Amino acid sequence: MHATARAHTNIALIKYWGKKDDQLKLPCNSSLSMTLDAFYTETKLTILDADQPNRFYLNGQEQSLKASQRVVNYLRVLQERFNLSGNFLIESTNHVPTSAGLASSASAFAALAASFNAAYELNVDLTELSRIARLGSGSATRSVYGGFVEWQAGDSDENSIALPLAEHPKMDLTLLAVEIETAKKSISSTKGMNLVVETSPYYATWVEQAELNIGQMKMAIAANDFSAVGHLAQQNALAMHALNLTADPGFTYFQPETIRAMQLVAELNQNGVECYFTMDAGPNVKILTQLKNVEEIIQRFKNDLPHVKIVKATFGPGIEILDK
Amino acid sequence: MHATARAHTNIALIKYWGKKDDQLKLPCNSSLSMTLDAFYTETKLTILDADQPNRFYLNGQEQSLKASQRVVNYLRVLQERFNLSGNFLIESTNHVPTSAGLASSASAFAALAASFNAAYELNVDLTELSRIARLGSGSATRSVYGGFVEWQAGDSDENSIALPLAEHPKMDLTLLAVEIETAKKSISSTKGMNLVVETSPYYATWVEQAELNIGQMKMAIAANDFSAVGHLAQQNALAMHALNLTADPGFTYFQPETIRAMQLVAELNQNGVECYFTMDAGPNVKILTQLKNVEEIIQRFKNDLPHVKIVKATFGPGIEILDK
Numbered sequence: 001m002h003a004t005a006r007a008h009t010n011i012a013l014i015k016y017w018g019k020k021d022d023q024l025k026l027p028c029n030s031s032l033s034m035t036l037d038a039f040y041t042e043t044k045l046t047i048l049d050a051d052q053p054n055r056f057y058l059n060g061q062e063q064s065l066k067a068s069q070r071v072v073n074y075l076r077v078l079q080e081r082f083n084l085s086g087n088f089l090i091e092s093t094n095h096v097p098t099s100a101g102l103a104s105s106a107s108a109f110a111a112l113a114a115s116f117n118a119a120y121e122l123n124v125d126l127t128e129l130s131r132i133a134r135l136g137s138g139s140a141t142r143s144v145y146g147g148f149v150e151w152q153a154g155d156s157d158e159n160s161i162a163l164p165l166a167e168h169p170k171m172d173l174t175l176l177a178v179e180i181e182t183a184k185k186s187i188s189s190t191k192g193m194n195l196v197v198e199t200s201p202y203y204a205t206w207v208e209q210a211e212l213n214i215g216q217m218k219m220a221i222a223a224n225d226f227s228a229v230g231h232l233a234q235q236n237a238l239a240m241h242a243l244n245l246t247a248d249p250g251f252t253y254f255q256p257e258t259i260r261a262m263q264l265v266a267e268l269n270q271n272g273v274e275c276y277f278t279m280d281a282g283p284n285v286k287i288l289t290q291l292k293n294v295e296e297i298i299q300r301f302k303n304d305l306p307h308v309k310i311v312k313a314t315f316g317p318g319i320e321i322l323d324k
Numbered sequence: 325m326h327a328t329a330r331a332h333t334n335i336a337l338i339k340y341w342g343k344k345d346d347q348l349k350l351p352c353n354s355s356l357s358m359t360l361d362a363f364y365t366e367t368k369l370t371i372l373d374a375d376q377p378n379r380f381y382l383n384g385q386e387q388s389l390k391a392s393q394r395v396v397n398y399l400r401v402l403q404e405r406f407n408l409s410g411n412f413l414i415e416s417t418n419h420v421p422t423s424a425g426l427a428s429s430a431s432a433f434a435a436l437a438a439s440f441n442a443a444y445e446l447n448v449d450l451t452e453l454s455r456i457a458r459l460g461s462g463s464a465t466r467s468v469y470g471g472f473v474e475w476q477a478g479d480s481d482e483n484s485i486a487l488p489l490a491e492h493p494k495m496d497l498t499l500l501a502v503e504i505e506t507a508k509k510s511i512s513s514t515k516g517m518n519l520v521v522e523t524s525p526y527y528a529t530w531v532e533q534a535e536l537n538i539g540q541m542k543m544a545i546a547a548n549d550f551s552a553v554g555h556l557a558q559q560n561a562l563a564m565h566a567l568n569l570t571a572d573p574g575f576t577y578f579q580p581e582t583i584r585a586m587q588l589v590a591e592l593n594q595n596g597v598e599c600y601f602t603m604d605a606g607p608n609v610k611i612l613t614q615l616k617n618v619e620e621i622i623q624r625f626k627n628d629l630p631h632v633k634i635v636k637a638t639f640g641p642g643i644e645i646l647d648k
Binding site for chain 2: 201202205208209231234235238239241242243245246248249250252254255256257258259260262
């Protein structure tokens, strides 16, 4: 019994920031993302007899018991859900270069969920797949589909699910992942969002605003309005990073070069090169732009910040089963 | 008829950010400041006959009609209020070095208000002086008194006034003004706060929180609790800068080195050197610390950011009449 699945990572244009249930990973607000073609995880899951030990290989390297724990625990949760047994051989390859500054947990847990479903021949539908991906990592919920995807917050395991908004959008939209820094470990997204939920007096407004933003973003997508998508994504990202400043104690993912990148985006726009930025729980900046502007933006960043790496992406597909 | 007055500038520990009346400069929230000994303006005001032209000298340089307009207009507002006449010779000296990164309008308009009161022998009390200073510049309201000062927001000209909280505080509190940048002109404080009031969905929470912060800060001052004063000041400053990110379009006064300075403050605290930061409508950072830590902090900043200038200050006095 084995199966191999591929899942692409995604970038949230309306961010997930704050959980109302740690176990079920129920978010306080809905989020909306773009699945990315350039970054993905391929995972082969083989079900072993219960007397064989669990083994986890990541990029060809066998992982320690400790490093395997989150993945094995996750698969145990899924086994409980479906009343299944067996141990695991997990072979994952991450095509999410560190230099992209994108979290690989979205693609990793979506690929695990999909390979689990296929290996045990459960034949769950994509909605249920988005639920079980969520149990591994919140953002994995959205990686079940390609294109633009909404993760409806819901208030239970049943209704906290992903929905495809447009699997193959016609929008001319390119993402440039600008690597500011890979070394320094900052506060994890889980720790950051929990601190915000617990201490920021501004959090309730964030939740309200995020729900409004979802509606606005859907309208912008339906109207194929790149400018509105970019502007909304930038405003929402800034609000998320503003929230972090209002936690107690306040904190930030900004690095000095994050500010420089934000200034470069402003300067490019002043020079007629339309682009927007978004940022997750780290210092790296992701530029949203259109094809005609890609080369000029890359050149401008390479001039001003010569050591940064830039990786280009556009819409990617949802979950794929490669082998069974 | 002439008089010379001296007023010191102040740093808000709980910030004024947003007006509910542009003309009367009534703020949306109360603020609380520390008057600073190191930075002040001295202004000699001479009342001239109405047939003599207005003249304004700043640091010994005669100013153009255009550059004099705000000051002359302000004195006209005061003349109307008290039914007075005459033209003006204004001779101001600003001892607020640009390198300190502190606005000189607080000390400038407080000194103008005081010299006006003295030159015309109006003998208004300090409460009325804080009202008329407010008409020149909001933050000038607080420069009427020394030490810790509260500016009660109020809802009319009558009750939007400064009150001294502690004219000669016993607190061991030093401010280090770290100059990040003097050249680049960013969005003015008036423009910034107006954009926030008009567009940020988070503004109502700011107003509520600022009023809470005022109460907390008064308790911390009464308890002579430096740590609480510093922590509250830093949290309040971060919230103000967070608000700016949530305006539409979002903006920031942060420069790359602002982030570096914030990181240095975090690192100093991790090494047992207690200090906090605050920031106004610009990239410069002001460190709040105690005497025993001043030299170590200055050294640390000079090592990491060799080109910055650092100016030291502590509590300064309220308005003084030097000559009549």
